[in-house]
Structure formats: structure tokens, C-alpha cells
Amino acid sequence: MSDIRFTNAHKKFGDVEVIHNLNLHVEDGEFIVLVGPSGCAKSTTLRMIAGLERMTGGDLHNGGKRANSMTAAERNISMVFQSYALFPNMSVRQNLSFGLKLRKTRATVVDHEVARVAGMLGLDSLLDRKPGQLSGGQAQRVALGRAMIRRPDAFLFDEPLSNLDAELRVQMRGEISEMQANLSTTTVYVTHDQVEAMTMGDRIAVMNKGEILQIGAPADLYERPANTFVAGFIGSPRMNLMPARDLLADAEPTDGPAHGAAVTVGVRPEHILVNSEAEGTRIGDAHVLRIENLGHEAHLHVRTLRGIKLNVRTDGEVHHRIAQGARVSLTVRPGMLHTFHSSTGECLA
């Protein structure tokens, strides 16, 4: 049993409280992603689990044991850092075996474990190299190996892919997900990249200003955002959010709420139909300001006749049908209009 539970956790740096009353339960074997913008305290949360930061209030339980005053080493947790944090004076072999040797593991066992992990991660030919002689991807694999070799109760990842190029990031994303699925080790993964969050986690916790705003499966967060922050943060391109009156004044809503200044509506770019006769909530006509063609899809930047700018995601062939400056009609797919309270930002539906 290696679940992680925060109960009413608080963290202050001096007089500034960065985490307010955090409650989070990571189930045994679960892969949870903490996602949010810079400064939302997601890394601080991770560091509190690791024992690198002390909580100023509340409780933390690891595997049912109260861990508030346990040292980092006592928690039997492994962490992978954004900067890899490999020991620069040690070879890959020494980096991998560092933790085992500190625990006075027998030399034959250490050698066996190093060989096992190196084999799993394709590091066999790199064992005698120093970190300075490794590429970013190789260094990240060594960091993963160092985390895996001790068979810890939980893995913590602090934006581990941020320093990698786009292609390698996609590859490593898959490798980390596969590794976690094979080992079934409780994992907490911090990122500000919502694509990583959506593709990797069993559940996602969206954080902002030291609070968890919503926690749930990736599809839940995408389909049923609890507030405007989550609605805007999850999904790429981001959800169009605006006062209902601005978007729908000329329209005849066939679904969704009544118009009103107190309501904010949100619609995802992929849920807006262009020049379609299909059923849905009519937004009205708009002018195409710009077309970004990505090949497999295109993003239309349009401005409605009431001056509201919207982002529309459509198929990559759209430029054959629609030119920049063209007038198009827009419709929201049935059931895809999200409504939020204007002042609190909370979901109304």
C-alpha cells in the first residue's frame, strides 16, 4: 500500500501562503498529474511529498504512515528532476547505483539491478560515461533509471520533459507512461504542459494559486470543466470564453442557458461548425481574420459581426473552401456550450 494523502495541507514561505488547505488523495498505483501555470504551487506540492519542503500545516500520509516529519530518505520515494540532477562527477553506473550503495545493498545485487535497469532503458553501452557526455534524452533515461532502481513506493516527476526537444518529449512521454503502467507504482507528475497531462495521467489535478480547482480523469476535465480556469487551461487551442450576451445576442439558442450578463459561455474551437446546416446553437456570421494550417487540421481566427474574436478548429482541407477575409456562418454543436457564473467562474450546468 503506497497511497499519498494530503489533509488540509498548508505551506507558507515567510508571510506568503502558497498552498491553502490542500486535500488530495493519490491512490496506490495511480498516475496523477498536477498541472497548472507557473507559480501555482504544483512543484511545492511535489516537494512536500518528497520531503524537500516542510508543510506549515495539515497532514501528509504516505502508505498510511504520517510523513510530516520524515526525512526525504525515510519516505522511500524517487524523484526525477527537470534538470535531471545527475551527479556530474559520477559515471552512469555510479549514478544508478548511488541509492542502493547508500542502503548498503550487497555488491552482487547492485550489479544485477544496474544491469536490469540499464537493459530496460537501453543504457547498457553508456554505463561508463559521465553525465556531461550524454545527450538530453540519454540523461533523462539515466534519471529515470536512478529513480526506478530502488523500487520505491512512489515516483515523483517535476517537469521532467521540459528540457527536451518536441520529438524526444513525445517519445519520453510514452516511455514514462509505459514504465509506470508496467511497474504500477504510485506516481505524481508535475507539468505545466496540458498535453502531457491529458496523455499521461489516470487523473489530473488542475492547480491555480495554491489550490486544486478540479481533479478528475482527463476526459472529465475536458468535457466537464468545473470552472472557467480549468475550461481555459485544458484543451489546445484553448476554449473560447466570453459573456453569453456577446456571443449569443443574435442567435436563437437551441440549447444552453438563457442570455444574460451574469453568464459566461465557453465553447471549444473544435465544437464550432463552419458553414454547416447541422443542428446546434447558431452564433451568426463572422469574418475569417487568419487561417493557420497545420496540415491535419486548421485553426481559423474569426471575428463575429458583434466584434467577438473566436478560435475555430477545423479540418486541414478548409483552405480549399474558405479564404482569408471570407464571411462564414458559425454554429456550436449541440450540447457543447459550457456555461459559467460570470463572477465566480463556477460551472452552471
Added chain:
Amino acid sequence: MRRGGRLREQFSLGWACIFTGAMVLFSLFPVYWVLATSLKTRRDGLANPPLWIFDPTAANYLKLWTHETFKYTFLNSVIVTGSGVLLSLALAIPTAYAIVRMKVRGRSLVGIWLILAYMLPEFLFVLPMFSLYQWTGLYDTHVGLALMYQVHVLPLSIWLLSSFFREINPAIDEAARIEGASHLHILARIYIPCTLPGMAATAILNAIWIWNELAIALGLTFSKAQTVTLGVTGFRGYAALDWGAMTGASIIAIIPMLLFALVAQKHIVRGLTFGAVKG
């Protein structure tokens, strides 16, 4: 246009060479003069106007070879420098680590104090310490000198080592802590090996300073622990100066540090320009 540019470039290069050459001559002239005097006979050494061409003699060096007091002071300097450098590193390494990586209260005050202590003239400490040293038995001992030198070399060492330690990504010691390493282990297994050029530079700078120090040695030793700088001045008698022996002793006193600096030059430059440690 291109030719004019090349001429201007050669002209500036010529000036730079002349200027650099003049600076080198200016700074090396005293050393040359001491060396030349040490190789002259007593009469040649005192000639007025000075002799530029002379028959060199090794007599002064042969005299020093059998001069027991000078040999003794030389050995004292080796002992005091060695122990002073080791002591400074032993104290400065953990202190610098604590300042850089541990949440020690008043870290900024320590930083200010280090700079102040380094800037204070060393003789300032000698007079008040004189009676304390006599009372504790540290007067005229190697240990007493090595301890007193820490007043000067320790702030410099802590300051230098702190700057080297700051170059290490803090995530590296966090990673080590999670793996189960203690602070002492992190220091010994990661920080010291990663900053070896910096350690060498610090040790060399400390050694040079201790070896060349005169004021503290003059105030806190009498005979047993006298260092080589005092040994050199010992050739100045009540009524006469043995210029030949004194200059010869100076050259011998310079040689260890000169060799040290030449051998370790690479480390000093690398240490003092110690860059980011690739994590």
C-alpha cells in the same frame, strides 16, 4: 581601405606588445635584481654604481646550505603552510556548504563579516593575541601560527568555496538527499569532487599568502616557530647586512611558491573561472 585597416591593426598590436613587454620587465626587475645580487661577491654586490656584468658565484647559496637557522625556518614554513592550508580547507568546506545550501540564520551577515575580516590588516590581530598566546602556550608554536593565519585565509576560503558551491545545481543535492545521502556524504561524494579545481585554487592562494606572511610571524614567534620570511630578515645584523645571503635566502624562499604556482597555474585559472557544473 583593407590595407589601411591591416596597418592600423598591426600598429595597435605593436603598441600592445611594447606595453605588455614593459609591464613584464617592470614587475620582474626586482626579482632579477635579487637574483643577481645573490650571485655576486660581497664587493660586487655593494659596488656603486651597480655592476651589470659580473662573475657569478654560488658562495652565498653554499653558505645557506650549511646555515642551520635558515634551514630550520624553511622547514617551519613548510609545516605552518601545510597545516594552515589543511586547517583552512577543513573549516571552510563545511562552512561554505552550510552557507550555500542550508537554511542557516544570518547567512548574509556572515557574508559581510567574511569580507570585513579579509580586509582588516593582519597586524591588527597580533597585538591583542600576543598575551593570550603567551598565556595559552601557543606563542612561538606551529599550531599557534597556523591558527592565527586562519583569521585571514578562512574568510577568503569560505568566500571562494561558497562561490564554487553555488555553481552546483541545488537539485543535485536534493536528488542525493532523496536517495538517502546525508549532508556530509553529499559534501564528500559530490561537492568536493565537483569543485576540485576550485579547491586547488583556494589551497594554492592560501599557501602563497601563508608562505609570504611576515607581520604575524614576527609578532607571534620568537625562535622555535620562526618562518622563512623571518629567516630572510635574520641576515640583517645589528651593524651590518649580509646582502648576498639575504638575497640568496629570498630566492630560495621564492622557489617553492614559484614552482607551486607554475605547476598549479592551470588549476588556479580553472578554479577562479570555475563555470557551471553540467548536471
